[in-house]
Amino acid sequence: MSVLQPCEVDLSALQKWEGRQQLKTEVIHSRPVVAMAATLDKELFSSEQGACLAPLWHWLYFLPETPSAGLAEDGHPVLGGFLPPVPLSRRMWAGGRLEIGSPLRIGESVERLSEIRSVRYKEGRSGPLVFVEVHHHFEGEHGGSMREEHDIVYRQPVKPGTPGTAPAAQQPDLQAQWSVTVTPDPKLLFRYSALTFNTHRIHYDRSYCNNVEGYSGLVVHGPLLATLLLVEAGRAIPDIKVLSFSFRAVSPILDINDFTVNGRRDGHTLSLWIANHRGELAMQAEARIR
Ligand SMILES: C/C(=C\C(=O)SCCNC(=O)CCNC(=O)[C@H](O)C(C)(C)COP(=O)(O)OP(=O)(O)OC[C@H]1O[C@@H](n2cnc3c(N)ncnc32)[C@H](O)[C@@H]1OP(=O)(O)O)C(=O)O
Numbered sequence: 001m002s003v004l005q006p007c008e009v010d011l012s013a014l015q016k017w018e019g020r021q022q023l024k025t026e027v028i029h030s031r032p033v034v035a036m037a038a039t040l041d042k043e044l045f046s047s048e049q050g051a052c053l054a055p056l057w058h059w060l061y062f063l064p065e066t067p068s069a070g071l072a073e074d075g076h077p078v079l080g081g082f083l084p085p086v087p088l089s090r091r092m093w094a095g096g097r098l099e100i101g102s103p104l105r106i107g108e109s110v111e112r113l114s115e116i117r118s119v120r121y122k123e124g125r126s127g128p129l130v131f132v133e134v135h136h137h138f139e140g141e142h143g144g145s146m147r148e149e150h151d152i153v154y155r156q157p158v159k160p161g162t163p164g165t166a167p168a169a170q171q172p173d174l175q176a177q178w179s180v181t182v183t184p185d186p187k188l189l190f191r192y193s194a195l196t197f198n199t200h201r202i203h204y205d206r207s208y209c210n211n212v213e214g215y216s217g218l219v220v221h222g223p224l225l226a227t228l229l230l231v232e233a234g235r236a237i238p239d240i241k242v243l244s245f246s247f248r249a250v251s252p253i254l255d256i257n258d259f260t261v262n263g264r265r266d267g268h269t270l271s272l273w274i275a276n277h278r279g280e281l282a283m284q285a286e287a288r289i290r
Helices: 011-017 031-039 186-195 206-211 222-236
Strands: 021-027 090-102 109-124 127-140 145-155 178-182 242-249 259-266 269-275 281-289
Touching: 011 109, 011 127, 031 186, 090 222, 178 222, 186 222, 222 242, 222 259, 222 269, 222 281
Parallel strands: none
Antiparallel strands: 021 109, 090 145, 090 242, 109 127, 127 145, 178 259, 242 281, 259 269, 269 281
């Protein structure tokens, strides 16, 4: 039986995608690591053959291969292939969880098995939401092993030219031991979109972003914010080994203001967060370290 949600989302039709799988194999080449380090002005990570890939830098691999003719208006591949055809048009990266059994290594050939784990409908304070949870299992030829759960959220469209409903503001409840201010300029956003072959127009097309998706500035990539959390943690506490990482993007960071990358360590736990220019929480994360 078809279940229609208040915003006309036929959830049971979308849930037919649950269990769908995709298998890809790729060699972890050094070039993306060199380019990402240049983008962040950091020389922290080795790009030598056999070196461990920094946590979250695997997002520079297994990139989409959809031809331009197969892209939707928002720049993402047209839905209905691997991902279900959710009828809410505003996609965002909502969060994720990562368990690192053994880090992937540069030069290693890695197999990634992806599966649509669940499609869920929720009524959020900002409107109807559909969450698609995708699981990835990475196995490298030299023992690299990671499990990842990725939450993608779809939000309802806004009336062209009007601002969308913003999620409620929250204040971080922790005292930072380190805090770094970042200016999200167009060069940073362009380079991260290029490095991840991400055509989503909310990250580079200001007129589309303002007038179609209703954000008052370009949206900084969630995976870039998460990556910065661990890069700055690594600078604050050298030689940490990340065993697991989980994060949730609670409010968008826009390129019209600076933001801060914050963290603190309590034993084997890192509490990490991104705050906007008003000090409000935009992303919260936790890492287990050794
Ligand atoms: C790459 C890429 C895209 C991007 O990078 S987009 C930029 C990064 N992402 C963001 O900026 C997302 C920021 N978050 C939000 O805007 C809001 O959190 C969101 C997702 C619109 C939801 O806000 P609401 O205020 O409407 O939601 P509620 O707090 O009322 O919660 C309703 C239920 O949803 C669950 N939930 C909320 N947020 C998340 C989340 N981030 N992850 C998982 N689940 C979430 C919440 O727990 C509530 O569930 P209940 O079961 O308790 O009802 C690219 O596209 O590739």
